[in-house]
Amino acid sequence: MLPRTKPPLSDSLKQLIGQSVDAIDTPTLVVDLDAMQRNLGRMAEFTRKHDIRWRPHAKMHKSAALARLQMQAGAVGVCVQKTAEAEAMAAGGVSDIFITNEVVAPHKLARVARLAGRLTAENGRLSIAVDSREGVLRLAQAMNDARQESGATAVIDVYVEIDVGQGRCGVPPGRLAVELVHEIRRHPALRFAGLQAYHGKAQHVRSARERRDIIAVAAQEAAFTRKLIEAEGIPVELVTGAGTGSMVCEAASGVYGELQAGSFLFMDADYAQNERDPAQPQFEHALFIKTQVMSAGLLHAVCDAGHKSHAIDSGLPRVHVPDGEPLLEYGNGGDEHGILRPARPGAPLPAIGDVLWLVPGHCDPTVNLHDHLVGVKGGLLRGVVDRIIRVDARGALT
Amino acid sequence: MLPRTKPPLSDSLKQLIGQSVDAIDTPTLVVDLDAMQRNLGRMAEFTRKHDIRWRPHAKMHKSAALARLQMQAGAVGVCVQKTAEAEAMAAGGVSDIFITNEVVAPHKLARVARLAGRLTAENGRLSIAVDSREGVLRLAQAMNDARQESGATAVIDVYVEIDVGQGRCGVPPGRLAVELVHEIRRHPALRFAGLQAYHGKAQHVRSARERRDIIAVAAQEAAFTRKLIEAEGIPVELVTGAGTGSMVCEAASGVYGELQAGSFLFMDADYAQNERDPAQPQFEHALFIKTQVMSAGLLHAVCDAGHKSHAIDSGLPRVHVPDGEPLLEYGNGGDEHGILRPARPGAPLPAIGDVLWLVPGHCDPTVNLHDHLVGVKGGLLRGVVDRIIRVDARGALT
Numbered sequence: 001m002l003p004r005t006k007p008p009l010s011d012s013l014k015q016l017i018g019q020s021v022d023a024i025d026t027p028t029l030v031v032d033l034d035a036m037q038r039n040l041g042r043m044a045e046f047t048r049k050h051d052i053r054w055r056p057h058a059k060m061h062k063s064a065a066l067a068r069l070q071m072q073a074g075a076v077g078v079c080v081q082k083t084a085e086a087e088a089m090a091a092g093g094v095s096d097i098f099i100t101n102e103v104v105a106p107h108k109l110a111r112v113a114r115l116a117g118r119l120t121a122e123n124g125r126l127s128i129a130v131d132s133r134e135g136v137l138r139l140a141q142a143m144n145d146a147r148q149e150s151g152a153t154a155v156i157d158v159y160v161e162i163d164v165g166q167g168r169c170g171v172p173p174g175r176l177a178v179e180l181v182h183e184i185r186r187h188p189a190l191r192f193a194g195l196q197a198y199h200g201k202a203q204h205v206r207s208a209r210e211r212r213d214i215i216a217v218a219a220q221e222a223a224f225t226r227k228l229i230e231a232e233g234i235p236v237e238l239v240t241g242a243g244t245g246s247m248v249c250e251a252a253s254g255v256y257g258e259l260q261a262g263s264f265l266f267m268d269a270d271y272a273q274n275e276r277d278p279a280q281p282q283f284e285h286a287l288f289i290k291t292q293v294m295s296a297g298l299l300h301a302v303c304d305a306g307h308k309s310h311a312i313d314s315g316l317p318r319v320h321v322p323d324g325e326p327l328l329e330y331g332n333g334g335d336e337h338g339i340l341r342p343a344r345p346g347a348p349l350p351a352i353g354d355v356l357w358l359v360p361g362h363c364d365p366t367v368n369l370h371d372h373l374v375g376v377k378g379g380l381l382r383g384v385v386d387r388i389i390r391v392d393a394r395g396a397l398t
Numbered sequence: 399m400l401p402r403t404k405p406p407l408s409d410s411l412k413q414l415i416g417q418s419v420d421a422i423d424t425p426t427l428v429v430d431l432d433a434m435q436r437n438l439g440r441m442a443e444f445t446r447k448h449d450i451r452w453r454p455h456a457k458m459h460k461s462a463a464l465a466r467l468q469m470q471a472g473a474v475g476v477c478v479q480k481t482a483e484a485e486a487m488a489a490g491g492v493s494d495i496f497i498t499n500e501v502v503a504p505h506k507l508a509r510v511a512r513l514a515g516r517l518t519a520e521n522g523r524l525s526i527a528v529d530s531r532e533g534v535l536r537l538a539q540a541m542n543d544a545r546q547e548s549g550a551t552a553v554i555d556v557y558v559e560i561d562v563g564q565g566r567c568g569v570p571p572g573r574l575a576v577e578l579v580h581e582i583r584r585h586p587a588l589r590f591a592g593l594q595a596y597h598g599k600a601q602h603v604r605s606a607r608e609r610r611d612i613i614a615v616a617a618q619e620a621a622f623t624r625k626l627i628e629a630e631g632i633p634v635e636l637v638t639g640a641g642t643g644s645m646v647c648e649a650a651s652g653v654y655g656e657l658q659a660g661s662f663l664f665m666d667a668d669y670a671q672n673e674r675d676p677a678q679p680q681f682e683h684a685l686f687i688k689t690q691v692m693s694a695g696l697l698h699a700v701c702d703a704g705h706k707s708h709a710i711d712s713g714l715p716r717v718h719v720p721d722g723e724p725l726l727e728y729g730n731g732g733d734e735h736g737i738l739r740p741a742r743p744g745a746p747l748p749a750i751g752d753v754l755w756l757v758p759g760h761c762d763p764t765v766n767l768h769d770h771l772v773g774v775k776g777g778l779l780r781g782v783v784d785r786i787i788r789v790d791a792r793g794a795l796t
Contacts, residue, residue, distance in 0.1 A: 027795050134750045168732070169700050296530065339566065369766070369793065
């Protein structure tokens, strides 16, 4: 299925621009643009200091505008997880895209090959991960078909994904990766570009020391695999990986040459629970759910944000008070409601109509629930709506 | 914010109609239309037998087409949870809509009042729940403003929500409800229509006997409140409530006059884990995620459906084998992946490209992740795509 045509922004959304935060309906996903910009600056500075490339993951924000903003700040391009996300990013003017995932369905690979052709013709680049001989053969077939169809000589950059402990996709580090490299190099439309060694599970390990230990092993396994490949006379240009939780470890490893971290831009409640590594930039929460109280009882109040407005796979959202300590705890109230209870005995309950701000547990699937984000400058209390950020790849699953 | 303009169906989606299920991309939400039709028939038969009204909850399917289909089968209208859902249903031709939830924001209430005016003018009806004096006053203000603006005499049906054990919205059964009824009757644009007594938590209690005990108490509390109101000379036309998990209990109570159950149409994995009450119709799974294997290791395989394609608030999806027993278990692989492991020692792992069907844990938030559902006739193995069902109210949160 091709990327969907997105409808134009509604008049009521456009009219919001220039208005106070008070005018934002609830529940709505709001970006604190000042905090986001500070996060972006900190990331750019970090990667400059460590002399490492960054290719932030657009699966988090799914917005071509934010992808372009990151590239203006120094990112080399974006990562995505899905072919449809790559198409949405390309449609939004992003020209260097890495599908950090395996694609095996022939009709999807035909789309991948078409996109590779288009980006190659525009001096851009499409990259993709593989973890099986079958996957490489199917990709090569699709690229050859596209070349014959178009008469052009499109190329796709191919990364061999190795499983450095995530336990999901990827071949084991070592010989199997080398065999895949040989297979890739048999096909003229495929260019072996390096290794992907992403350790997703490490991102959410709370102890900074444990994260360092885990990524040290991952880096050793990537280095060992790289050495095996280079021993056959094949250069390994790049090892790529890392998320916001572990990025300081990959950056310091001497093995990784590119960081894929994406969540730093918005910083969700889950990442904020990690013990901060001293080397890690101090990223701030920049993504919030504006919600309001719609029912108030004696022992609890109810707000209008439930898990149709935020994902709960990494826990419930946290109540955020822009100018103080939260006195309320958010409890699960189902798809459309949140239950608010005093965070400590005697703390007052909010009244009907009171506005609250929530920090989502996990940015990526939360953003995917919304067609747009409302960008605010000047803070959550007295700020003004500056822009509407379209979630171009919302629901882009295929 | 007004309801979004939905884009037309893409050509690739339209072209799918008439093709085999094999042509459906992954991951995609697929409706087995034959099973859905059987569920609908069973529900219609059940409500006829119990001589009880049904107003299925459209928060589950969010589709005006499916709402109309249910009304053709005998439903009096639909329930929704959000003003934007009501607007989407009305835009899709549904004329009898009950917002089974509290709405307190003045700009939302202005939309509610406009919609009430429109539906009243079309001989339709809008209903809403309240649980506070503040809510009643705000609703009355909005209705009066709309009457002055339009010159017409729109009316809205108002249900007092009582909390019969759910612990979320609603006043306690008893005197507070009576006071709210009096407040409602002070405003000519508001018509007191009855009590809403929905017990959400009872839906997922596994034991059929426990569910009966819980709903027996709920029905007693509703009957007691009704009696207090009637003692003041005010008729209580209707007690409304019930979900798919407990509906046989409300139907047999002699207190409830209307069932709000919605999930029966698709039957999710969570409801299927309830011990079936002998009186409950045998609803079948009718909603599936088509997914395929994109990576295969020695100990597990990986499919392309993660929690951006299905909600996990009621547990992970279950692997469904249309013609046999599932040999695989689905494990959490994050936003975009599912980890497949043998359900028993020695069971074979699937190969790259193999197709699997998953039953989502919870229909409502799963459907809300998708812009459309693909409707199939003739079964999941050899069926044909019959229609594309638009999820009109997807993301309609406000």
